[in-house]
Amino acid sequence: xxxxxxxxxxxxxxxxxxxxxxxxxxxxxxxxxxxxxxxxxxxxxxxxxxxxxxxxxxxxxxxxxxxxxxxxxxxxxxxxxxxxxxxxxxxxxxxxxxxxxxxxxxxxxxxxxxxxxx
Amino acid sequence: xxxxxxxxxxxxxxxxxxxxxxxxxxxxxxxxxxxxxxxxxxxxxxxxxxxxxxxxxxxxxxxxxxxxxxxxxxxxxxxxxxxxxxxxxxxxxxxxxxxxxxxxxxxxxxxxxxxxxxxxxxxxxxxxxxxxxxxxxxxxxxxxxxxxxxxxxxxxxxxxxxxxxxxxxxxxxxxxxxxxxxxxxxxxxxxxxxxxxxxxxxxxxxxxxxxxxxxxxxxxxxxxxxxxxxxxxxxxxxxxxxxxxxxxxxxxxxxxxxxxxxxxxxxxxxxxxxxxxxxxxxxxxxxxxxxxxxx
Amino acid sequence: xxxxxxxxxxxxxxxxxxxxxxxxxxxxxxxxxxxxxxxxxxxxxxxxxxxxxxxxxxxxxxxxxxxxxxxxxxxxxxxxxxxxxxxxxxxxxxxxxxxxxxxxxxxxxxxxxxxxxxxxxxxxxxxxxxxxxxxxxxxxxxxxxxxxxxxxxxxxxxxxxxxxxxxxxxxxxxxxxxxxxxxxxxxxxxxxxxxxxxxxxxxxxxxxxxxxxxxxxxxxxxxxxxxxxxxxxxxxxxxxxxxxxxxxxxxxxxxxxxxxxxxxxxxxxxxxxxxxxxxxxxxxxxxxxxxxxxxxxxxxxxxxxxxxxxxxxxxxxxxxxxxxxxxxxxxxxxxxxxxxxxxxxxxxxxxxxxxxxxxxxxxxxxxxxxxxxxxxxxxxxxxxxxxxxxxxxxxxxxxxxxxxxxxxxxxxxxxxxxxxxxxxxxxxxxxxxxxxxxxxxxxxxxxxxxxxxxxxxxxxxx
Numbered sequence: 001x002x003x004x005x006x007x008x009x010x011x012x013x014x015x016x017x018x019x020x021x022x023x024x025x026x027x028x029x030x031x032x033x034x035x036x037x038x039x040x041x042x043x044x045x046x047x048x049x050x051x052x053x054x055x056x057x058x059x060x061x062x063x064x065x066x067x068x069x070x071x072x073x074x075x076x077x078x079x080x081x082x083x084x085x086x087x088x089x090x091x092x093x094x095x096x097x098x099x100x101x102x103x104x105x106x107x108x109x110x111x112x113x114x115x116x117x118x
Numbered sequence: 119x120x121x122x123x124x125x126x127x128x129x130x131x132x133x134x135x136x137x138x139x140x141x142x143x144x145x146x147x148x149x150x151x152x153x154x155x156x157x158x159x160x161x162x163x164x165x166x167x168x169x170x171x172x173x174x175x176x177x178x179x180x181x182x183x184x185x186x187x188x189x190x191x192x193x194x195x196x197x198x199x200x201x202x203x204x205x206x207x208x209x210x211x212x213x214x215x216x217x218x219x220x221x222x223x224x225x226x227x228x229x230x231x232x233x234x235x236x237x238x239x240x241x242x243x244x245x246x247x248x249x250x251x252x253x254x255x256x257x258x259x260x261x262x263x264x265x266x267x268x269x270x271x272x273x274x275x276x277x278x279x280x281x282x283x284x285x286x287x288x289x290x291x292x293x294x295x296x297x298x299x300x301x302x303x304x305x306x307x308x309x310x311x312x313x314x315x316x317x318x319x320x321x322x323x324x325x326x327x328x329x330x331x332x333x334x335x336x337x338x339x340x341x342x343x344x345x346x347x348x349x350x351x352x353x354x355x356x357x358x359x360x361x362x363x364x365x366x367x368x369x370x371x372x373x374x375x376x377x378x379x380x381x382x383x384x385x386x387x388x389x390x391x392x393x394x395x396x397x398x399x400x401x402x403x404x405x406x407x408x409x410x411x412x413x
Numbered sequence: 414x415x416x417x418x419x420x421x422x423x424x425x426x427x428x429x430x431x432x433x434x435x436x437x438x439x440x441x442x443x444x445x446x447x448x449x450x451x452x453x454x455x456x457x458x459x460x461x462x463x464x465x466x467x468x469x470x471x472x473x474x475x476x477x478x479x480x481x482x483x484x485x486x487x488x489x490x491x492x493x494x495x496x497x498x499x500x501x502x503x504x505x506x507x508x509x510x511x512x513x514x515x516x517x518x519x520x521x522x523x524x525x526x527x528x529x530x531x532x533x534x535x536x537x538x539x540x541x542x543x544x545x546x547x548x549x550x551x552x553x554x555x556x557x558x559x560x561x562x563x564x565x566x567x568x569x570x571x572x573x574x575x576x577x578x579x580x581x582x583x584x585x586x587x588x589x590x591x592x593x594x595x596x597x598x599x600x601x602x603x604x605x606x607x608x609x610x611x612x613x614x615x616x617x618x619x620x621x622x623x624x625x626x627x628x629x630x631x632x633x634x635x636x637x638x639x640x641x642x643x644x645x646x647x648x649x650x651x652x653x654x655x656x657x658x659x660x661x662x663x664x665x666x667x668x669x670x671x672x673x674x675x676x677x678x679x680x681x682x683x684x685x686x687x688x689x690x691x692x693x694x695x696x697x698x699x700x701x702x703x704x705x706x707x708x709x710x711x712x713x714x715x716x717x718x719x720x721x722x723x724x725x726x727x728x729x730x731x732x733x734x735x736x737x738x739x740x741x742x743x744x745x746x747x748x749x750x751x752x753x754x755x756x757x758x759x760x761x762x763x764x765x766x767x768x769x770x771x772x773x774x775x776x777x778x779x780x781x782x783x784x785x786x787x788x789x790x791x792x793x794x795x796x797x798x799x800x801x802x803x804x805x806x807x808x809x810x811x812x813x814x815x816x817x818x819x820x821x822x823x824x825x826x827x828x829x830x831x832x833x834x835x836x837x838x839x840x841x842x843x844x845x846x847x848x849x850x851x852x853x854x855x856x857x858x859x860x861x862x863x864x865x866x867x868x869x870x871x872x873x874x875x
Contacts, residue, residue, distance in 0.1 A: 008201040009191050011128040016187045019132060020180050020326060027160050027322035030417050032491040032517075036164035039487035041230030042317060042459045045480035046635035046648065051169060052231040054618035054630035056238055057655025063245045063388055074252045078208055081260040084410050092407045099400050106392055115389040118845050149453065157424035158464060161417075163489035165461055169613050231634045235656045235846055302715070302755075309641050310713050310850040312459040320461040320489040379755050381715020383847050386759055
């Protein structure tokens with residue numbers, strides 16, 4: 001069962017990647033001009049003074065931290081869904097206590113203005 | 119009840135998805151000229167921006183349609199999916215999260231300020247929508263006590279999850295729009311940044327990226343059917359017809375919503391997502407957990 | 414090969430159009446927009462997505478920086494460009510562009526076929542001597558370039574030229590853009606591979622203080638004038654850190670002189686010059702001007718559906734539709750926009766301009782009346798639209814004192830849009846990119862007003 005369940009996924013991956021390559025192939029065959037056009041970046045006509053690739057000012061950085069905490073928690077939540085009836089009340093109490101603590105963290109981050117950046 | 123389709127379905131699935139996406143895009147544009155638009159991109163010259171990281175752009179534009187179609191592996195038509203993976207929900211979530219990488223790579227690669235802004239906008243968007251989204255789909259999984267999509271559909275033989283988990287359903291629809299950066303959540307490719315992450319793409323690269331976005335939109339919308347709307351369950355009609363009907367209804371609803379709402383900026387939405395949607399989604403999960411304990 | 418040509422023809426039958434409007438060419442822009450809507454041709458938001466570049470008016474270069482040419486060079490083949498110098502020629506010019514694309518598609522890959530294509534073009538020009546004359550008279554037109562320097566500069570068939578250059582194309586392009594990338598005022602390091610830290614003639618970003626007290630990479634990015642839904646001729650030179658506008662300075666690319674009065678303030682300008690103007694003419698113009706601004710604002714806010722409705726209504730108002738026809742449609746639109754709580758949620762608090770601050774800059778008109786943020790300015794527009802509709806059949810003469818145009822007090826030597834442009838840098842400082850776009854759209858300066866006038870009185874317009 002295990003291996004056969006993943007077989008179609010592999011086939012599908014091959015089909016889609018093949019389709020993407022085919023599309024590129026069709027493009028090569030029918031495009032008007034084969035040589036690629038090299039040009040500057042567009043921001044309305046004029047060009048920037050530096051290469052735009054830079055250390056981008058990510059002002060939502062605190063949000064990423066809060067997100068990471070929750071994302072880790074989600075790793076536990078997926079398997080948890082399967083054992084709730086077996087383990088019983090304690091599973092639910094523990095999980096939502098955990099979530100409650102995280103939500104308290106969200107409340108604190110909110111009060112500190114982590115979710116606003118303009 | 120759920121069964122795995124024959125292997126040739128893996129070839130049919132991408133074609134079917136492209137057809138649905140094509141139909142949806144035609145309805146949305148209210149024109150039948152989509153084929154012409156696709157052809158226009160096919161005959162277009164390749165376009166590279168100065169000092170661009172072409173490899174990253176290629177990876178990004180390829181990843182988007184590939185991730186969208188791979189996510190659809192667990193999507194049942196009626197009661198049959200290409201492969202009903204034992205952890206189908208997690209698989210869908212993992213594939214859909216690849217869009218983060220795809221959009222960011224496509225935005226970073228061309229070495230252009232506007233496309234860079236577009237790429238980073240999607241990361242901020244991801245931080246806003248992903249958590250309520252994951253809570254919504256685990257809530258559905260909790261209701262069925264399984265991570266297998268087939269089991270979810272079976273569990274809704276009596277009552278659809280959408281009926282007794284309306285908050286999770288609503289949150290899921292919002293996140294479906296956001297993950298496909300479509301409609302009110304199109305800021306990463308918004309017109310204010312001249313197309314954002316897609317602003318420097320031409321030719322086949324552009325076709326793959328924007329087409330992949332439509333595929334992702336269709337897959338995300340269609341996945342709400344087995345998650346919350348009972349999949350192929352329904353009277354009179356065959357199961358596959360119910361799936362098609364429900365999917366069309368969800369797509370129609372989302373396309374209608376797009377006309378009603380302007381683009382949502384993340385610096386406003388993040389607050390709503392974390393302070394309102396996340397606690398609501400947790401409360402919904404708690405209600406479902408209590409119901410599951412009681413049965 | 415034949416299949417390739419045929420595919421090209423089918424694909425390019427409805428080209429995606431990038432519309433680039435020069436300051437002073439509002440009449441041409443409106444004509445082209447109406448024609449594009451009629452033909453249902455898609456609009457491109459940048460050069461990468463465009464097949465056909467339509468220049469409305471003659472783009473004014475900034476110093477020795479020919480941005481229009483660079484923009485054109487960034488469009489992938491197959492491509493064509495047209496210039497619309499007269500509103501009446503919009504339909505013809507677009508059709509011409511389409512034909513150039515189709516002819517190009519038919520001949521691509523066969524170099525010997527290029528000559529006939531050229532003839533076709535000349536013939537087409539010959540059919541319309543007035544337009545052709547207009548082009549050659551202007552001195553900077555591409556028709557000149559194309560007739561003097563031969564087929565390789567052929568504007569309608571950019572990809573033919575590319576075809577000719579073949580393999581050497583990439584190399585020449587590189588040098589070309591190296592030049593294009595250097596700005597007036599910065600050093601011209603054309604082939605700066607040897608320069609310290611410079612890659613392909615451009616340095617990497619350097620760090621600078623930001624508004625939150627950090628030191629982060631800072632980019633100098635000029636925005637406009639060809640951004641979608643952006644005031645024609647406006648260039649905002651920004652210092653960006655991430656997507657925050659750290660500092661901004663504004664530049665107006667206006668033609669050295671204009672023979673026509675600014676379109677949106679024309680009735681009041683004529684009235685000020687002593688010509689008889691009726692109330693309904695002024696009311697229609699104000700209504701249409703605000704609808705144009707509302708359409709642009711909603712488009713920037715990402716609400717395409719009502720934006721399209723506003724633009725359609727604008728064309729109806731200018732087209733002389735009866736007040737009864739206009740009223741119901743406009744009421745529906747203004748009510749719909751006012752009722753949207755999401756729009757209010759997303760645009761309030763953006764670009765706050767108090768009335769005292771506005772007065773300090775000499776701002777008059779809606780921006781002063783609003784006494785608040787972008788959303789308040791939108792509400793003032795909607796209110797004035799509703800009021801102007803009622804006056805659209807009032808044939809009494811316009812009082813020639815206290816003239817207030819759509820953007821403020823009418824004063825030919827100190828136009829209202831000048832004050833709006835002046836106040837922009839202050840409002841843009843510290844805003845996030847999307848907010849900066851909203852601020853610009855909510856003020857919507859009309860740079861037509863900034864072009865120095867040299868002829869007395871206006872001439873007939875469409």
